[in-house]
Amino acid sequence: MRINTSRGLRDLGDILKHLEATLEPHGFVFASFPRLSLSEVAQYDPIGTFQEGEEITAILTVEQAGVAGAPTEPVFRHIALSVHSSLEAVGLTAAIANALAAEGIPANVVAGYYHDHVFVPEERAEEALEAIRSLKHQAD
Secondary structure, rough: OOOOOOOOOOOOHHHHHHOOEEEEEEEEEEEEEEEOOOOHHHOOOOOOOEEOOOOOEEEEEEHHHHHHHOOOOEEEEEEEEEEEOOOOOOOOOHHHHHHHHHHOOOEEEEEEOOOOEOOOOOOOOHHHHHHHHHHHHOOO
């Protein structure tokens, strides 16, 4: 097993200068599974999970949510941020949230080891993408 020790960018200005945002093609839902184990939820191929007390939240494609018997609305689109920011960086989530809040767009931000991921309502996805991309231009 390989363990990555790369920490990523920490300075917000550097992060924003290198920020690239891509709108992924699929719609996703956040589903709650109070009675299933993580291994049972895994059969639905979530792109993310979070253990919350006695239940699991899973981020599933709309299709997989339907297979799981979970609600298939509201639908969110996934904006992947391809800058490798450190988990210890300060301000990226706030910058994203502020840019989207200024446009009245709700967001759910999930941090992975390498990248951050923003989930926005499907009908506002293109607007959200532009708002996030504008942060790079503000940093230049």
